[in-house]
Amino acid sequence: MSHPNDLFCQNWSTSDFRPRERFDAWQAALNDSHLSWTLQKNQKTGFSANLQVSKLSDLQVVRCMCQPCSGYRKSREIAAGRLAYYGLLLIYKGKEEVATGSRTALLGPGNILLWDSTEPIHFKLHSPVHKITVLVPQNRMHDALPQAHRLIGKAMDWRHGLGAVAASHITALCSQASHINHLQAHPAAETTLELIATSLGSQQAQAGETARAEFIDRIKNHIESNLDDLELGPQTLAERFNISIRYLHLLFSNEDRTISRWILERRLERCRRDLVVTGPHKNITETALAWGFNDGAHFSRVFKKRYKVSPREYRLSKTR
Template identity: 30%
Template sequence: MAQDSEALYNLIYIAEGSICLAIDGEELTLNPGSFALWDSARPMTFITGAGLRQITLAVPQRELLLALPRAGEFVGRRFAATSGLSRLFVDHLISLDARFGELPRGNAGHVLHASVELLASTLSAQAEPCAGRSGKIVLQGVMAYIGRHLDDPELDTRRVASDCGITERHLHRLFERADTTAAAWIRRQRLDRCRRDLRAAETAHLSITQIAYRWGFGDSSSFSKIFKREFASSPKDYRAAGGFSSQARRASSGWAT
């Protein structure tokens, strides 16, 4: 699809096995069902895992940039072909890989052009907050993502990085600039939500354990220890100091009159 001297965007899809790409010093691991875009004009190294089977689509940069002027923003990001346009594109890519040689010469160019348009639409549909922006804006997007998922006990730095389309290394660098770590930020946001709920009238009917679970803590014992270490008060004492005794909580739940 391209002349040898042309600058290319190479899309790599992993059907089996795995591969680790290093683009501009950032590592990106691709597993089955995921794909990424890389720029032939930028340094890239890779380490392949056992049993690797991949499909690569080489697209002239000028062609993709005509269809998607901000195509460069998507270089070095991992995408999962699980549903929607990304799944449709990968199904098309697999079919293209298997059947392209059967096409009449006159139809090949039209099919490749349609493939570029579908790729552009697929990338445009990726709406993670981390795409191709300054470090400050990327960090804001990551923090917003964390805030929306604090109730998920499975939320960790690997999940945040994957869903935001960046590497864990990049994630840690972003939070270093904010003088904290990603894990510490997640923990502090959860604690702040719990602290708020312990003194909020609308959550007075919830037990301390329920509040801890509500914000992603796995058990009340570890939550109490972390809370006391952070705020120099146990959750029970902190709630009582706010005026919500057990009698008041029963009343708010309709247990007492």
């Protein structure tokens, strides 16, 4: 890797090597900048790549432009590393497939992915790519974003909002790296890490909202399937989903009704439907008991409060 005058920015290119030496030289350069990798060339002849490594305090920003290839980090490559890093991969051009843990992501321009240097990973470039990887020591990332590990292997979109701001910052950082001196390296690293953590945090919050909504749907589906259970209520739901009653109520705090109210209204709706479908021959109290009410008088009161008429009056009005 060639070293220009600025210690904080180094550049490398396959054009400095004979054609048959280029891929092996590329693997050596990649290992020097991206930790240890084992690579495979996708094409039999010809290969070209360019690399820029900018060192800002304990962060490394690596800009890479190369032709299609693939590679992996397994136990041997992982063991060769001395420090644990998170790699923030940002794609500017081309397509890259990344598999880590149980997740496989296909990334295109504007997509990012966070990977863990201590976990196996496999990548494949489907076309020539232009990408930037920011290597952040894991202890630094944990200080800035304690739940960062939850985003590992997840493709995220940084084409809009704060993600686009972070992507633009990283692009500018690469283009201006050779003009950053040793007095500016540490504040530049701090600013970069804070912006990355804030952008990832917003992605995590969105993911958390999606997970929360999915969890609430699971609870609602369970309620719908068990309305005839006299014991159905906050206590049994909390036990069924292995959460506290307080957390159960917190989940429904942004809904338009409480968990108890949700159960009551779903039971009332089932009863209302049955009063019409079964006609005048089925006993109203039997209908109420069939859907989890344990008292006919109580059912009549809450039904009238909800539908403005008694169960009997409602059934007569519909059957006529």
